[in-house]
Amino acid sequence: MTTKAIVFDAYGTLFDVQTVAVATEAAFPGHGEYITQVWRLKQLEYSWLRSLMGRYQDFRVVTGDALRYTLGTLGLPTDAAVVEPIVDAYDTLSPYSETEQALRQLGQYRLAILSNGSPNMLDALVRNSGLARYFQAVISVDAKQAFKPDPRAYELVQERLGVRPQEVMFVSSNGFDVAGARGFGFKVARIERVTPAALRQELAAAQIGPAAMYRALRSQTEMLDLAPDAVVQSLLDLPGLLGTRPDAPP
């Protein structure tokens, strides 16, 4: 089946969530690494748990709740004046260094984002990054009130783009999202941002700290019986995977 659309996850796939470390370290010097990692882990947990309990809440709220939990473990202040400016770092996450070049090379496809982010988070992020012009649609799961990997979230692609699941190449670095998208019926390319060898080397160090624990938990292919169709190291490997000439005009 011909691929008609390429749909990207946002956080961790096109945009680097670790960018928030600047904000967490500036707010709480010496705690940036710990806060950044626990915050992201709890943010994902809360999205899964809320979907599972049928208690969806806007991702900006979930992100704030996860940060408040994290700051609470250290006994740090959790009032809105502290939390909200740090949460706002999600509006200005940096794209990965190769993101724009890859999007440009894939211009002959219909490109879209499908993200857990709320509409206002995604609007701000895409606008601030200067990448808005590459996407035919920026889709938030908010319309379904269910976070990925709930299958309802993935239904939005067909509803918004008019393409069938088999016509979609879904791209994510997040193992749970890879599994969810495969289970739904998309073709899936996994961006492997941390190779097994690199992770093994990191874990062989004397101390396994918060950042290593984060990568241990989040960076490898999940054992959920739903392997990706392809694993690549970078977004720039996608044109080759799809048989697209890298220099094709958009």
Place this chain on the structure above:
Amino acid sequence: MTTKAIVFDAYGTLFDVQTVAVATEAAFPGHGEYITQVWRLKQLEYSWLRSLMGRYQDFRVVTGDALRYTLGTLGLPTDAAVVEPIVDAYDTLSPYSETEQALRQLGQYRLAILSNGSPNMLDALVRNSGLARYFQAVISVDAKQAFKPDPRAYELVQERLGVRPQEVMFVSSNGFDVAGARGFGFKVARIERVTPAALRQELAAAQIGPAAMYRALRSQTEMLDLAPDAVVQSLLDLPGLLGTRPDAPP
């Protein structure tokens, strides 16, 4: 509404999942702490993700998959001959030191377990611990093919015990389970096995390793808008909470 039944979570509430550290350290000396913590974190993740994707799998399989993921991050062998004996450690988890005394003091209530564990895991665990006689029912979520905190899992209490949600005191040390049970309509007592002060002290240490990360992620009240009705430090605080004479005959 009078409490008629007390329903306990098993893993982490009546039984100490950290008991498996003996098996992981014996199998892979020097890696026991890391494996134990990442394994438990992935086991819970996989239960949530499978429920969310509608791809339930027996908890013994989920537990094995989580262990294989964990061993894989270290480049260790993941064949059945290695994994299965370690997974079997779940059949002989130690009860907490106060578990039997607390169950004895609560004998005038109908006592039950509601656990993610598969029927064969729970049968073995309860039999091996010598605690079987205290329970009117040992209920596995397997009958619903959905893990906690999916509301369907909690429906089993009424179906098996014939008590309404308001007549149930649900007891768990797991924050996600506290939230799920409260959202479902049970009264909920949370066993706080790690106080905020103890966690803060642990996180103030120079190095935050895997065990500290586990406790940071799993031991505090979750920010899911579903607070427990009561927080106690030990199962032995339950009789006082319920107004039961601790020396009441069973």
